[in-house]
Amino acid sequence: xxxxxxxxxxxxxxxxxxxxxxxxxxxxxxxxxxxxxxxxxxxxxxxxxxxxxxxxxxxxxxxxxxxxxxxxxxxxxxxxxxxxxxxxxxxxxxxxxxxxxxxxxxxxxxxxxxxxxxxxxxxxxxxxxxxxxxxxxxxxxxxxxxxxxxxxxxxxxxxxxxxxxxxxxxxxxxxxxxxxxxxxxxxxxxxxxxxxxxxxxxxxxxxxxxxxxxxxxxxxxxxxxxxxxxxxxxxxxxxxxxxxxxxxxxxxxxxxxxxxxxxxxxxxxxxxxxxxxxxxxxxxxxxxxxxxxxxxxxxxxxxxxxxxxxxxxxxxxxxxxxxxxxxxxxxxxxxxxxxxxxxxxxxxxxxxxxxxxxxxxxxxxxxxxxxxxxxxxxxxxxxxxxxxxxxxxxxxxxxxxxxxxxxxxxxxxxxxxxxxxxxxxxxxxxxxxxxxxxxxxxx
Numbered sequence: 180x181x182x183x184x185x186x187x188x189x190x191x192x193x194x195x196x197x198x199x200x201x202x203x204x205x206x207x208x209x210x211x212x213x214x215x216x217x218x219x220x221x222x223x224x225x226x227x228x229x230x231x232x233x234x235x236x237x238x239x240x241x242x243x244x245x246x247x248x249x250x251x252x253x254x255x256x257x258x259x260x261x262x263x264x265x266x267x268x269x270x271x272x273x274x275x276x277x278x279x280x281x282x283x284x285x286x287x288x289x290x291x292x293x294x295x296x297x298x299x300x301x302x303x304x305x306x307x308x309x310x311x312x313x314x315x316x317x318x319x320x321x322x323x324x325x326x327x328x329x330x331x332x333x334x335x336x337x338x339x340x341x342x343x344x345x346x347x348x349x350x351x352x353x354x355x356x357x358x359x360x361x362x363x364x365x366x367x368x369x370x371x372x373x374x375x376x377x378x379x380x381x382x383x384x385x386x387x388x389x390x391x392x393x394x395x396x397x398x399x400x401x402x403x404x405x406x407x408x409x410x411x412x413x414x415x416x417x418x419x420x421x422x423x424x425x426x427x428x429x430x431x432x433x434x435x436x437x438x439x440x441x442x443x444x445x446x447x448x449x450x451x452x453x454x455x456x457x458x459x460x461x462x463x464x465x466x467x468x469x470x471x472x473x474x475x476x477x478x479x480x481x482x483x484x485x486x487x488x489x490x491x492x493x494x495x496x497x498x499x500x501x502x503x504x505x506x507x508x509x510x511x512x513x514x515x516x517x518x519x520x521x522x523x524x525x526x527x528x529x530x531x532x533x534x535x536x537x538x539x540x541x542x543x544x545x546x547x548x549x550x551x552x553x554x555x556x557x558x559x560x561x562x563x564x565x566x567x568x569x570x571x572x573x574x575x576x577x578x579x580x581x582x583x584x585x586x587x588x589x590x591x592x593x594x595x596x597x598x599x600x601x602x603x604x605x606x607x608x609x610x611x612x613x614x615x616x617x618x619x620x621x622x
Contacts, residue, residue: 185619186280188216188272190238191307192260192289193223195419195446196526200309200381201287203408205233210412211616216275218268218293220260236271238264254364257289265292272300283619285379291372303376303622310525312382312390312404313553314546317344317352318366319397330359351552353545365545374398377618381406381529384607385597386558401618403611407529409508410602411612421446424502427470428509434468437517437588440539440575441510443472445522448543449479452486454566459487461571462499467579469499470510511536517588518578520564523550532558535595537578537587539564560591 187208191201202217202225209215215233219225220240227235240263242256275282284304286293297304320343324330337350344352354362377400384391384404395402405411431439442462444450450458455478462469475483484492484501495501507527510516511534519531520539528550531538538561540551554561562574562583578584601608 184214184280185212186214186216186275186278186282187285187619188218188275188282188293189285189307190218190264190268190290190293191287192257193220193240193242194289195223195421196524197287197289197309198223198225199419199526200408201285201307202230203412204285204307204379204405205230207408207412207612208616208619209233213619214280216271218271220264222260238267238271240264254361254368257368261290261292264290265296268293269296269299272296272302276300281622283376283622288369288371291368294371294373294375298373305377305379305619306371306375307379307381309381310546311528311550311553312380312387312394314353314549315390315394315397317347317549318370320344321352321354321366322363325359325363330354330362346556347549347552351548353548357544371398374400376622377401377403377615379615380404381408381525383407383598383601384611385601386532386594401614403615403618405608405611405615407533407598407602407608409526409530410533410598411608419504419506421474421504423504423506425506425509427500427502427505428513430500431470431510431513431515434515436514438579439468439470439515440465440518440520440579441470441472441505441516441536442520443505443507443522443527444477444520444541444543445524445527446474448522449477451479452481455486456488457566457568458571459491459495460568461575463491463494464568464572465575465579466498467575468515470505470516471499471501472505473501473503475503518575518584520575523547523554525550528554532560532591532594533598535588535591537561537584537591539574539578541566558590558594560587560594562587 189201189205191197205215209232217233218236218238221237222240222242240260282302284293284297284302285307287307287309294304332349338348341347382404383406391402391404473484478486508530511530516536518539519536521527523540523542538554540554540561541564542548542551555563562577564574600606
């Protein structure tokens with residue numbers, strides 16, 4: 180690489196589940212001798228002081244923290260973000276081109292302006308996908324189901340398997356709660372506008388072989404499954420947008436092995452007071468130790484935990500700990516954690532798979548439902564949560580103390596072992612990373 184100067188320009192959407200994998204990837208590529216520029220929106224900007232070797236360039240987006248996306252406004256948010264960032268990104272690439280460096284653009288699929296600008300300037304672009312590969316066949320087929328008159332579905336059809344997408348049911352598809360028009364608009368944003376030079380996928384070859392093969396056959400470009408990125412490439416510091424309460428680790432140190440259920444529903448979801456109260460009663464009635472992350476403002480109408488009845492708070496303090504945000508990877512790796520009650524975002528799912536922790540699945544939208552189905556039905560290391568206190572109590576006991584839980588733990592342990600092999604020297608993910616570097620140098 181000494182003869183040629185390479186500049187990789189990476190951009191990720193301002194969502195925790197997108198920015199963290201991009202920073203992990205940037206850390207790896209920098210270790211291979213590439214110069215790194217991170218072009219980021221002003222909303223949820225990363226901390227440059229954590230990555231002194233990178234160049235950080237803010238892209239004015241005219242968004243504020245009040246514009247943080249929800250499932251309902253996702254399409255409008257992404258369109259605004261892309262429209263506002265595009266001219267500034269193009270200006271940045273034009274300036275870098277003057278420096279006579281070889282440029283490759285790497286962007287996540289939500290920042291589609293980056294691929295468009297790269298094509299316009301004659302530069303190669305690579306898409307980093309931070310969802311499961313199994314979302315691809317789903318997103319590809321939903322417009323076809325619509326054309327066939329199979330959307331929207333009736334309630335009585337929700338439990339039916341979609342024959343083309345076995346083992347997924349209609350209820351697992353990422354359109355429930357959205358209108359058909361909203362669904363099609365969302366898919367239009369997620370799917371690439373132009374075929375990139377390659378895909379990088381934060382997944383594992385053994386986990387989703389069929390979907391990865393379909394992606395390669397459809398686009399006819401290289402697909403590099405290099406996950407889980409957080410295991411292969413630790414970053415110098417936390418990539419979390421929120422301040423982590425590390426005191427929970429000392430609390431976990433005092434708990435029995437595999438006894439604690441860890442509850443965290445991600446960085447975006449907002450939950451009704453009624454649902455949150457049912458969650459609280461279910462946790463209290465299970466009589467199992469718990470670590471519950473409640474993001475400030477995540478319970479609609481409340482600052483933090485004021486929604487909890489006073490008597491319940493007292494009861495919960497006896498057995499559990501509530502924090503505003505936790506160092507999740509460290510928590511899941513802790514010997515005291517026996518189950519992870521999750522929204523099934525892909526990063527959280529990968530982190531649980533990597534540590535061999537069975538899951539209690541409460542998906543909200545989009546790919547989370549697909550991930551939940553695979554965790555429970557295909558990989559058999561989790562259960563679906565129905566938000567009613569008796570159901571919750573039973574699910575927690577099934578995972579932590581029941582015979583079924585022992586079987587899930589065994590499945591989770593087997594997957595953890597396969598992950599360790601994949602990320603080790605000459606494992607499939609390490610081999611994909613080497614091939615990715617070689618591919619970039621060939622562009």
